[in-house]
Amino acid sequence: MKTLIIIPVYNESANISKILDEIAEMFPQYDALVVNDASTDGSGRIAEENGKAAVVNLPFNLGIGGAVQTGFKYGRDRDYDIALQFDGDGQHQVSEIKKLVSVIEEGGADVVIGSRFNEKTVGFTTHTLRRIGIRIFQGFSYLMIGQKITDHTSGFRAYNRRSFCFLANHYPTDFPEPEVVILLGRNHFVIKEVFTQMLRRQGGVSSIPLAKGPYYMIKVMLAMFMASIRSRIITDNKKL
């Protein structure tokens, strides 16, 4: 199956080349696409010079949501069967890609999220406050869509063609990761999680600074709530 690895980058010049080299080495059968979200540190140029991935340079900064959606549109236009989102900040490990892709290949789900919390987490300790926040998300989304999702903020995800084509047309921009979970759940896509090891970020800064945590949580829950009251786009209730 034709598989596209979408790597959204914003000022990740320190990581990007290494990631592309690793992907090319471990998964030569997959294509990589770097979506450079108007970086100011030459990330786009570095990716182009690396030569192992297609590079789309956005004319101005759209945020992570707009960047990932660009990848889905690219995948849709070029007939990919599977799209995988792989964040360019060094948190995700290339070696874990196969875990996600194989679930999609076997038809086990429409979407697979690489979760930090499914098994006893090794090598990743997150702050207590962040853990509490994550718990609250879990309960909240279970109420909203009836599927148990443990890691809403993970940007490590694989999609089958039907789900990423859907997202190419409808992608939330404010807090894309948790909102996408609700959006897909509400439209009867089957979401699965697999445990993946993640590293602490190697460069760049978190999109969620800890001090702004509670504020972020409220905004995200509001956005998730909004996503859940939005009218369904796919209305037939049949299991797909």
Added chain:
Amino acid sequence: MGEISQIQIVAITVSLLLFLFIMYLVRSQRLKEEYSLLWIFFSLVFILFSFWRSGLDYISDFLGVAYPPAALFMILLMAIFLILIEFSIIISKLADKNKSLAQEIGMLKERLKKIEKRS
């Protein structure tokens, strides 16, 4: 209608000028027709009430507002609210289109670069 007071003359002049100004903007194509509808509607409302003074009394009576000018403020506030909401809708739409354009431009440039390299 009783005698015309000074404030009524001011109100009539201002609301007529507002109406004419909006029509002028539409005519000179500086304001799109679809975005002018609410403005035209409310400037007509203002014209109506500046001529028909007892109308304001009717309305305030009907709404149970003790002080008729307060009803005018309420209408005014509602007008501003509606128009601002319309603006928010328009901005959201534009932001969405703007995003799509940026994405398309990015993908087209990538395609173009590939083609240029090949030739």
